[in-house]
Amino acid sequence: MARVLELNSLDALEAYRFVWHRLWEETRRADFFLTYEWFATYWRHFGHGKAMRVLLVESEGEIVGILPLVMIGRPTSLGRIRTLTYPLDDWGRFYGPIGGRPAATLLSALRHVADSPRDWDMIDLRWVDVRRTDGLRTPAAMRQVGMPPIAQPWMEYPVIETDGGWDALQRTRPAERRREMERQLRRLRERHNVRFVRHRPGGRGRQDADPRWDLFNACAAIAEKSRQGRQESGTTLAHPATRDFLRDLHASAAQLGCLDVNVLFLDDQPAAYAYNYVHQGRVIGLRMGYDPDHRADSPGTALMRLMVEDSCRRGDAELDLGPGSSRSKDDWAAQVAVSHRYTYYSESFRGRLLRLRRWWSDRFSPRDAAVARRSA
Missing domain, CATH: 3.40.630.30 (Gcn5-related N-acetyltransferase (GNAT))
Structure with missing residues (x-):
């Protein structure tokens, strides 16, 4: 049985710096944006007003994967939306679980999120590389833990x-x-x-x-x-x-x-x-x-x-x-290259409103045009 350890501060995360580096070296198509150094520097510069939720997945006494998440407040016409997402902010192209066992890491980490108190309005996993690394593991894991996502292309990169x-x-x-x-x-x-x-x-x-x-x-x-x-x-x-x-x-x-x-x-x-x-x-x-x-x-x-x-x-x-x-x-x-986005809205009143607004936007805004605008 896998166990998930949640870390909420850079001081706590520092103890796992070398574990993170070992898992980064095991990650398929890893890049600098998946390193501990990237995350720690990002957090020192842009962590104000955000909440850290770095999830370490342990199996048989060994850390086998890391899913770095952050909680941010995104301003919308419905107010500030509490969003659980990856710590990338469009700096890089792709993001996802760190380590050589991405499916197990995603499933265990997202089950932990699903079973924890829901202090978020939406889970918004952007920058997923479906074709070359993810292979639809992300939507499969989200569905398996009872959070079926809405999928859409996110950005294009020459x-x-x-x-x-x-x-x-x-x-x-x-x-x-x-x-x-x-x-x-x-x-x-x-x-x-x-x-x-x-x-x-x-x-x-x-x-x-x-x-x-x-x-x-x-x-x-x-x-x-x-x-x-x-x-x-x-x-x-x-x-x-x-x-x-x-x-x-x-x-x-x-x-x-x-x-x-x-x-x-x-x-x-x-x-x-x-x-x-x-x-x-x-x-x-x-x-x-x-x-x-x-x-x-x-x-x-x-x-x-x-x-x-x-x-x-x-x-x-x-x-x-x-x-x-x-x-x-x-x-x-x-x-x-195309990144994808997987979104799940909570069952709160605000979550339902967000889901309805998303349905309306997807129905009347051509997806290709939206991807082109974000990629410009």
Whole structure:
């Protein structure tokens, strides 16, 4: 019989840091967003006003899985909705149970949630990777514990498959666009001293954990000069809250071998950047930008071209470019990864109202259009 231990503070969770790391290494298609370091840093920066509910599943005296959940209050026209969800907030692409036994972890953890006092209005498990990892385990577990979910696609992400090599990838792109990109890069090299820097430390296990703060600062400087510096959104690298959050994660990502920073220099001045995380050859794009003073040189397009070729040469499996569309992304992405959302509403009066509103929205709002808006 499995036993579930619920932890509600970072101090309590710290004792299981190494257990979390062991289970992360057992997780299929794990990435940096599933690490203890990500969760702890996220909680220190954004945990105010939230409640932690990290569920550890124990079987035969051993922790076999972790399901990290947080309770947040989401403002709606019906008031503040108490929502039990994953701690991702659209920073990453996918989330789910940690460890090599995801089905057992989901079932035991969600049964614990179902049997505990219901201090929530809805369970909202977003960012589920149905096709490649979950395999419909999440909805099956929710139904089995008496919480049948409503399912919907959540977001789409353009993906470049790079494991076939550079030449093979080139052949999949339109010939005229390939020639145009090569002409752009050639003209750029005629006008400037072009230097592409990619920093991907191997991690502390390989005595290679230099964070290269100079490159992080270069990325932040470009973001500040670009249109990101004029946006009020708190999600751009130019925003102080985001910059401080990613700065605190930067060294941890380097120590785990999950850091991938790309900077294009023109005449020794940073002109474009792509700030990524990487694990087991899967690259996840987090933030990109370019210096508007070099707009005529198309530095973002040149950086993408050099980064994709380098990923192919390194033997990376895939390059996830993140939500949204741009010319530099559209030039390369041939696949689209889709995350899904599974929602269960409580039987309270507010829960019933939420379910009715959701039914109305799904009935009269095309799902494809809603996914496109969230992914833009």
